[in-house]
Amino acid sequence: MHLILPAAGSGQRFGAGIPKQHARILHQSLLEWTLAAWQAIPISGHKLLAIAADDSVSRELAASFSDVEVIHGGRERADTVLAALMHLSPRAEPEDWVMVHDVARPCVENKDVEQLLQTCQQTQVGAILARPLTDTIKKIDNHGRVTTLDRSALWAAQTPQCFKVGDLISALEQAKERGLAITDEASAIEAMGWPVNIVTGSERNIKVTHPADAALVEYFLKLDLTT
Template sequence: MSGARPARKSSGRDGDETLRAFPGRLWCVVPAAGRGTRFGAQRPKQYVALAGKPLLQWTLERLAACERIGGLVVALAGDDAHWPGLRELAGKPVLTTVGADERSGSVLAGLRALPASVGGDDYVLVHDAARPCVRGDDIARLIDRGVAAGGALLAAPLRDTLKRADAQTRVAATESREARWRALTPQLFRRAELMDALERADRDGVAVTDEAMAMELAGHRPLLVEGAESNIKVTTPADLVLAEFLLRGLRAEG
C-alpha cells in the first residue's frame, strides 16, 4: 500500500490468549494515523480534547464497552507522541501498529496486525477514530445483519434536499435523494476479503475513501444497515460541541 510504513511490534497482552476469553466477539481496527489538517488544531485531530479526554480515547472506550467487540487494533502514525500507551480497555486487549498516510493503508496495516487466531474468513470491524458517539446497539445490529449478508456498513439515508453546485457554487441542479445514503462506521467484512480488496485498489491506483468502496470495486455488494444520526464524524471544531452534547446523552442512557 503506497505511503505505508513498516508495522512496529504490537503492544498489549497476548492477543490470541485474550481472544479466547471472548468467544464469538469480533476485533475492531481503528485507523488513527492521520493528521486531521482540516480541523486546524496544533495536534492531530484524534487527540483534541473532548469533555476532558482525547477524542480517540472516547472512541476506543465506546468500542470497548460494546459487548460484541473482543479487542481493538489501533493504527498510529510512526512518530505519534500523543498515544497514551493503552494496553487494554474494559478488560479487552488494545494492540497498536504503524499506519500510513492514507486511511486505506492504515486499515490494511491494522488488518495485518490482528492476532493469528483471527482467520481469513473471520469478520472484523473498522471504525473511524473520530466517531466517538457510536451506539452499541447499532454495532450489534450491524454484526447480526452484516454477517448474514456477507458484509455490511452502518449508514444513514439522506433526508435533506440535495443540491449539485456549479463552478461558482451556484445551484446547478436538485438531485434525487432517493436511494442515497451517507456511509458511517463501523463497517464489517471478512478479514481476507477486505485485505484483498484494499490491496487491489492500491495496485490499480484507486484512492478508496472507505472499506465499502474497496469491496464494491472488488465486486461485492455490502448491505446498508441503518445507524443512528448521532454517529457523527468530528471534522470541525463545531462538531466537538455537538459530540460533547451527544456523549452526555449516551452516558445518561448507561
C-alpha cells in the same frame, strides 16, 4: 469479530494544530472517548489501534485500555487499514468478520454494532452503517450549473464498516495496485464488484471533522453521562 481503529491521520480539517484524536472533549480526549465506547461493546477477537509512528501521545492514551493493541498505520487511511489487517491476519481466519471504525466517531451505539454484525452473519455479505440523506442535494458541473439529485437513493456512510478479513485484504490490495482512491472500506469492496449491505445507523454517530462537530458530540456525551 475483530476491530480496527485507524488513527494515523493528522486531522488537518479540524484545524486545532494537533491530531484530531487528541482534542479534548469534556474531561478527556476524543480517542479516549472512542476507546471507552468500544469497551462497552463485546468484541470476541482482537482490537487494533493503528497510529502514526511518531504519535507518542496516542500510545500513552491507549495504555489505559489493556485490551487494545497499538500498531503503526500508513500514510493514507487505506494503507493504515491494510497494515492493520496484515498484522491481524496471522491470528485470524479469512472468514472472520472485522469492523473498521473511525476514532472520530465516539458516540457509536452498542445496538447499532449488534445489528450490523447480525446482518453480516445472516446474509454473509459485508455491511456498513449509514444514514439516509434528508437535505436537498445539488450537483455542480464544470460550468457552474446546478442539478438537483434524487436523494431517495442517497445515503451518508458511517462506521463501523464490517467485512470478512480475507475479502477486505483482497479488495484493499487490488485497489492499491489499480491506483484507486479509497475513501472507506466499502469503496474498496464495491470496486471488486462485490455487494455491500446498509444498516441504518444512529443520528448520534457523527464524525468529528470540524470544531462545530466536537460541540455536538459534547452535547451527546453529556446526555449519556446524566442518564
